[in-house]
Amino acid sequence: MSSQENPEENLPSEQDKAHGTELAKSPFADPGLPPHEHRIQDVDERAAKRSERVVAFLFTLSMLATVAFIASFVAFPVGKIVYIWPFGHVSALNFSLGLTLGLALFCIGAGAVHWGRTLMSDEEMVDERHDIEASPEVKAQVLADFKQGAKESAFGRRKLIRNSMFGALALVPLSGVVLLRDLGPLPEKKLRTTIWAKGKRLVNMNTDQPLRASDIAVGSLTFAKPEGLEEHDEDFQKEIAKAALMLVRIQPDEIKDKRELDWSHQGIVAYSKICTHVGCPISLYEQQTHHVLCPCHQSTFDLSDGARVIFGPAGHALPQLRIGVSSEGYLEALGDFDEPVGPAFWERG
Numbered sequence: 001m002s003s004q005e006n007p008e009e010n011l012p013s014e015q016d017k018a019h020g021t022e023l024a025k026s027p028f029a030d031p032g033l034p035p036h037e038h039r040i041q042d043v044d045e046r047a048a049k050r051s052e053r054v055v056a057f058l059f060t061l062s063m064l065a066t067v068a069f070i071a072s073f074v075a076f077p078v079g080k081i082v083y084i085w086p087f088g089h090v091s092a093l094n095f096s097l098g099l100t101l102g103l104a105l106f107c108i109g110a111g112a113v114h115w116g117r118t119l120m121s122d123e124e125m126v127d128e129r130h131d132i133e134a135s136p137e138v139k140a141q142v143l144a145d146f147k148q149g150a151k152e153s154a155f156g157r158r159k160l161i162r163n164s165m166f167g168a169l170a171l172v173p174l175s176g177v178v179l180l181r182d183l184g185p186l187p188e189k190k191l192r193t194t195i196w197a198k199g200k201r202l203v204n205m206n207t208d209q210p211l212r213a214s215d216i217a218v219g220s221l222t223f224a225k226p227e228g229l230e231e232h233d234e235d236f237q238k239e240i241a242k243a244a245l246m247l248v249r250i251q252p253d254e255i256k257d258k259r260e261l262d263w264s265h266q267g268i269v270a271y272s273k274i275c276t277h278v279g280c281p282i283s284l285y286e287q288q289t290h291h292v293l294c295p296c297h298q299s300t301f302d303l304s305d306g307a308r309v310i311f312g313p314a315g316h317a318l319p320q321l322r323i324g325v326s327s328e329g330y331l332e333a334l335g336d337f338d339e340p341v342g343p344a345f346w347e348r349g
């Protein structure tokens, strides 16, 4: 006989009814917790001690790796290349820094994980759902739980772990501090001064010959560098970027600025060739007006009036070099520039 023939077979049993009632109350019935299984460290103090030693070993290894990181930074020169299988030829410094810092961080993580998995309490906790805002009783309970957790983690009792972890955490940031050294030495006064000094002769940039006053014709523009600075010098570019000079000769009665006249020699004036806007070399001279033009953003300076800015974005006049003539008749500096050359960055300092 089919179920269609016997309708009673389709009726729910008593058990189905009970289950249906349960589901109607809560579609996600609490499955309960499986029985707690104790770890070996929970029941065997010797195993717990072994875990403690492993954790302390990892933290100690982290400290040693940090020390090795610093030692590598000091010991290996930047250009040293070594062969390391299977990487091939690599920079000894980069390889050692990466290896030691990686090991230091890994050991801290591994130590913390091992500590948590083997020694901290792993008792299952049941936390009933509750309103988002905690009641004073719950807050008190949380505080009590926290204290209980701290106690069970043995943070205070296992001093070896605690102290070695503090040591590892304290040393790791040193890696970052050491790397700050790569920002280079402080510039000190290097950017404020040039190699011009009293008695240094002015040398023609094109002919490499010391200049005499008679070499500078009215209306001409001559570029000069300090005597002793050669193109093959290691720091040539660094020094010439500050010391490059341009010389023009103006009829003394056309010089409007008194200090400019005092710092010139028979109308020959020497100014920094570095634009005070963003440092381009100035190269265009208009002899009728005595204006020089920077080709980058068209700042224009009047060389007959203290090289003040008459047009463009430059913030201040070109620095003038005080010059004179040596006993042999050569043009020479009477000191360094009395202000930093180049962009107006210095005005913010």
Ligand code: FES
Pocket: 275, 276, 277, 278, 279, 280, 294, 295, 296, 297, 298, 299, 312, 313, 314
């Ligand atoms: S660098 Fe000379 S005007 Fe900008």
